[in-house]
Amino acid sequence: MVRVEHKRGRLVFHIKDLKLEWAIEPRYWRNPLLAVGGLALLPIFFSGRPDMLTLITTATVYACIAISMGWQFVGIGRLNFGPQFFVGIGGFTAALLSIHLGWGPLQTLPIVILMGLIFGLMLSPLTTIAKGLYFSVITLILPLVFLEFTYVYTGIFRGESGLSGIAPLVNLGMVKLNYVVSCYLSLVMMLVFLYIVDKILRSRIGLYAAAINDDEDVANTMGLNINKWKIVCYTISSAMIAVTGWFIAHYFSTFAGVTYLPLAFMLKILLMVMVGGRGEIYGSVVGAYFVASLEKGLTALGPIHHVLFPIILLILLFTLPEGLYGLYRRHKYREYFPTIRVRKR
Amino acid sequence: MLLNMQNVTKHFGGVVAVSNLSLSIKQGEIVGLIGPNGAGKTTVMNVISGVYKIDSGKIEFDGMDITNKAPHEICQLGISRTFQIPRPFPDMTTLLNVAVGVLCGKHRPHMSFGDALLDASHCLEFVGLFGKRNTLARDLTLYELRALELARTLATTPKVIMIDEVMAGLNPAESLRAIKLIRRMIDEYHVSVLWIEHVMKVIMEATDRVEVLHHGEKIASGTPSEVANDPKVIQAYLGARYA
Amino acid sequence: MLDTVQMVVIYTFVLGSLYLLLSLGFSVVCGVLRIFHLGYGVTFVAAVYATWMLMKEFGLGLIPAIAGMFVIQCVFTLVVIYFPIIRRYAEKEELLLTSLLLVALVVEEAVNYKYPVMAGVNIATTILPGTLKIGAASIPNQMLIAAGVAILFTALFVIYLTRARSGLVIRAVSQNLEAAQLMGANIERVYALAMILSVIPPTMAILVMAPIWSIEPAMGWPLLQTAILVAILGGLGNIRGTLWAAYIVGFIAAAVAFMVNPRLMGLATLIMVVLVLVFRPEGIARSESLW
Numbered sequence: 001m002v003r004v005e006h007k008r009g010r011l012v013f014h015i016k017d018l019k020l021e022w023a024i025e026p027r028y029w030r031n032p033l034l035a036v037g038g039l040a041l042l043p044i045f046f047s048g049r050p051d052m053l054t055l056i057t058t059a060t061v062y063a064c065i066a067i068s069m070g071w072q073f074v075g076i077g078r079l080n081f082g083p084q085f086f087v088g089i090g091g092f093t094a095a096l097l098s099i100h101l102g103w104g105p106l107q108t109l110p111i112v113i114l115m116g117l118i119f120g121l122m123l124s125p126l127t128t129i130a131k132g133l134y135f136s137v138i139t140l141i142l143p144l145v146f147l148e149f150t151y152v153y154t155g156i157f158r159g160e161s162g163l164s165g166i167a168p169l170v171n172l173g174m175v176k177l178n179y180v181v182s183c184y185l186s187l188v189m190m191l192v193f194l195y196i197v198d199k200i201l202r203s204r205i206g207l208y209a210a211a212i213n214d215d216e217d218v219a220n221t222m223g224l225n226i227n228k229w230k231i232v233c234y235t236i237s238s239a240m241i242a243v244t245g246w247f248i249a250h251y252f253s254t255f256a257g258v259t260y261l262p263l264a265f266m267l268k269i270l271l272m273v274m275v276g277g278r279g280e281i282y283g284s285v286v287g288a289y290f291v292a293s294l295e296k297g298l299t300a301l302g303p304i305h306h307v308l309f310p311i312i313l314l315i316l317l318f319t320l321p322e323g324l325y326g327l328y329r330r331h332k333y334r335e336y337f338p339t340i341r342v343r344k345r
Numbered sequence: 346m347l348l349n350m351q352n353v354t355k356h357f358g359g360v361v362a363v364s365n366l367s368l369s370i371k372q373g374e375i376v377g378l379i380g381p382n383g384a385g386k387t388t389v390m391n392v393i394s395g396v397y398k399i400d401s402g403k404i405e406f407d408g409m410d411i412t413n414k415a416p417h418e419i420c421q422l423g424i425s426r427t428f429q430i431p432r433p434f435p436d437m438t439t440l441l442n443v444a445v446g447v448l449c450g451k452h453r454p455h456m457s458f459g460d461a462l463l464d465a466s467h468c469l470e471f472v473g474l475f476g477k478r479n480t481l482a483r484d485l486t487l488y489e490l491r492a493l494e495l496a497r498t499l500a501t502t503p504k505v506i507m508i509d510e511v512m513a514g515l516n517p518a519e520s521l522r523a524i525k526l527i528r529r530m531i532d533e534y535h536v537s538v539l540w541i542e543h544v545m546k547v548i549m550e551a552t553d554r555v556e557v558l559h560h561g562e563k564i565a566s567g568t569p570s571e572v573a574n575d576p577k578v579i580q581a582y583l584g585a586r587y588a
Numbered sequence: 589m590l591d592t593v594q595m596v597v598i599y600t601f602v603l604g605s606l607y608l609l610l611s612l613g614f615s616v617v618c619g620v621l622r623i624f625h626l627g628y629g630v631t632f633v634a635a636v637y638a639t640w641m642l643m644k645e646f647g648l649g650l651i652p653a654i655a656g657m658f659v660i661q662c663v664f665t666l667v668v669i670y671f672p673i674i675r676r677y678a679e680k681e682e683l684l685l686t687s688l689l690l691v692a693l694v695v696e697e698a699v700n701y702k703y704p705v706m707a708g709v710n711i712a713t714t715i716l717p718g719t720l721k722i723g724a725a726s727i728p729n730q731m732l733i734a735a736g737v738a739i740l741f742t743a744l745f746v747i748y749l750t751r752a753r754s755g756l757v758i759r760a761v762s763q764n765l766e767a768a769q770l771m772g773a774n775i776e777r778v779y780a781l782a783m784i785l786s787v788i789p790p791t792m793a794i795l796v797m798a799p800i801w802s803i804e805p806a807m808g809w810p811l812l813q814t815a816i817l818v819a820i821l822g823g824l825g826n827i828r829g830t831l832w833a834a835y836i837v838g839f840i841a842a843a844v845a846f847m848v849n850p851r852l853m854g855l856a857t858l859i860m861v862v863l864v865l866v867f868r869p870e871g872i873a874r875s876e877s878l879w
Binding site: 014021204210217226338 | 457
Binding site for chain 1: 700
């Protein structure tokens with residue numbers, strides 16, 4: 001049964017024989033509230049310019065993917081080089097359901113989550129069977145398999161041109177209002193993702209994830225069921241990435257596999273994680289906004305921006321050991337700062 | 346009979362690491378396991394804790410058959426081990442290292458994360474590492490790493506602890522401290538111990554019974570003084586001339 | 589029926605030899621430096637476009653341009669890829685792989701900026717124009733020559749690795765790094781030599797196939813995909829395995845193209861990689877060394 005108590009400034013939940021504590025510490029609420037307030041004012045500030053609103057929305061969506069990745073790579077102990085596979089799954093599910101069955105975004109969302117969980121479950125044995133480097137290579141290739149699939153079954157997936165006519169996210173009559181409301185929705189989604197992943201990483205599940213990342217064989221001999229927890233982390237974070245695919249499909253009303261499945265998109269996300277703050281979820285938000293604005297800002301320079309963009313990112317990758325977030329905040333000594341391990345020796 | 350290995354054999358390809366070995370530990374006993382290098386002692390430990398699957402034979406623990414069970418299940422039944430080269434979680438603090446053991450080692454009803462950290466602090470205090478609870482495990486000295494290994498095994502509330510060469514690399518003062526610590530562990534937590542060691546002095550003084558392995562087979566078994574004077578053991582260590 | 593079998597056999601041979609040449613460099617880097625060189629696509633792009641640039645901007649003939657391109661390739665590999673990236677991030681693999689991918693992207697975008705697809709880049713390396721008719725199959729002569737060049741090069745490689753002294757040192761380093769170091773091998777030089785060696789086969793491949801395959805700035809990626817496929821199937825870094833794997837992949841590509849559906853060729857090879865990686869990631873080869 002569920003019992004809730006409040007003692008010593010924390011809420012204690014007793015669910016059957018599981019005891020969960022939630023410390024209520026108002027003194028740490030200042031920075032998060034400031035950040036949320038700032039983010040809430042952003043769409044209003046740019047309400048007259050749909051291009052900036054689209055920039056903010058896409059940056060927020062990329063940040064959501066990066067946040068889920070931040071949990072995933074710790075929880076499975078391997079680097080997933082193909083998160084865009086699940087973006088494709090979420091996007092195509094939402095697109096196909098919306099086009100052929102006429103469903104709106106709220107109706108496609110549960111199915112998208114379900115498909116994300118199913119595919120995550122189907123692919124999760126990879127986390128237990130494949131060792132580090134081979135897992136990275138398999139996940140590198142999976143989205144390309146998916147892309148070939150969309151080219152082969154071009155009748156369903158409309159390979160090159162993509163599916164269009166997906167029900168929009170919000171439809172309030174005025175186009176400008178649509179953009180602002182969609183932007184707010186994306187910010188809400190990002191805050192929900194941040195909250196969920198942050199709480200998870202600070203709880204015992206985060207401890208298990210850290211143990212799996214650091215040394216999974218030792219964790220196994222200490223009683224941690226690594227297969228179960230790897231599958232759980234992988235499945236749920238993949239479902240979260242599928243939800244971002246859902247958002248992209250409904251926001252742009254079109255979804256083309258060729259935009260989101262090839263290597264370039266993965267590289268962008270990976271760079272957001274690395275340049276933002278090596279593996280830290282708040283750093284990935286910073287990284288996402290930075291990379292998106294950099295891309296947009298460089299377009300003013302003309303076609304040379306295609307060359308300058310990766311060069312600048314390469315320089316940042318070399319020079320900043322802890323990413324951009326590291327400039328703001330030095331991570332404390334006893335914080336868990338995961339080492340991203342690609343190859344397990 | 347707490348832990349009972351019967352006729353266990355393990356090959357690695359063509360190499361027979363453990364051959365038809367039968368070992369048993371009674372409740373509250375301290376059993377030493379010695380043998381020259383390459384005798385298969387760590388393989389025995391790996392086999393009992395479930396890291397390797399055995400080719401034939403049976404392992405029983407506390408009346409239950411644990412042959413070929415997964416390592417985490419074996420740990421939750423009450424067998425813990427240390428590692429010859431200490432393997433902590435390098436990026437986590439000492440406290441969190443032990444907390445993993447507390448939370449995973451056994452099903453703990455009504456234990457929240459904070460309670461687990463408290464329990465971990467108790468284990469750390471027992472081995473004398475409470476002052477280093479916020480130090481990252483990669484920054485510990487060798488003695489502290491060994492103590493951390495012992496704290497982690499205690500955290501899982503085991504009935505049998507398997508200790509793998511805990512004296513290697515420690516200077517004499519640290520060795521004495523380690524022996525006293527293990528003695529205290531055995532007295533206060535009432536665990537049975539399977540102790541792999543190379544330092545003969547420790548084996549002679551601290552153990553009740555000694556088993557000797559050579560090329561994966563048991564060649565002698567008995568009290569420490571019996572084993573020390575057994576010609577087969579002397580031949581295995583020093584050669585036929587001294588037997 | 590016999591016709592399709594004939595086509596499949598001939599194209600297995602031709603495609604297999606081509607894939608072998610493509611992945612030889614990747615296997616060498618994998619086997620000696622033990623890294624996954626995700627920036628391998630750069631060699632293809634750089635080969636073609638450096639030659640074109642030397643011919644167009646500096647007015648060199650074909651052969652001097654190719655020679656100059658080799659020099660540029662070697663310098664680029666050492667100065668941009670080996671020293672700053674591989675030596676620096678040998679331990680931090682996530683940074684290594686990301687930076688290699690980024691370098692490949694930078695080169696591709698730079699080439700796209702200077703010579704976009706419409707610029708009509710072509711390298712006239714056709715040695716024997718026309719097609720040859722073998723039974724019912726007709727195959728461009730250039731492809732047969734490419735297959736011949738591939739086999740010749742692989743043979744040269746193997747002879748070098750087994751007979752030459754530096755080849756022996758390379759094989760030793762790929763088998764056991766510490767032992768080779770203890771016996772006096774200069775690891776830095778061996779690695780640099782291996783990187784330069786890895787540049788030669790893909791350059792030859794793309795030079796010979798330039799008249800047949802389309803030349804565009806993004807052509808490095810599908811070729812990288814094939815190289816990864818063959819290298820993984822053959823056991824990362826083992827040339828014997830790569831030999832077998834190239835012809836197996838060539839067979840699957842040819843069989844699917846002629847007997848099932850040409851559009852499924854890419855998908856079939858990709859699915860095969862995934863299956864190999866899941867069930868037998870060590871690949872065909874039994875040993876961990878280069879030969």
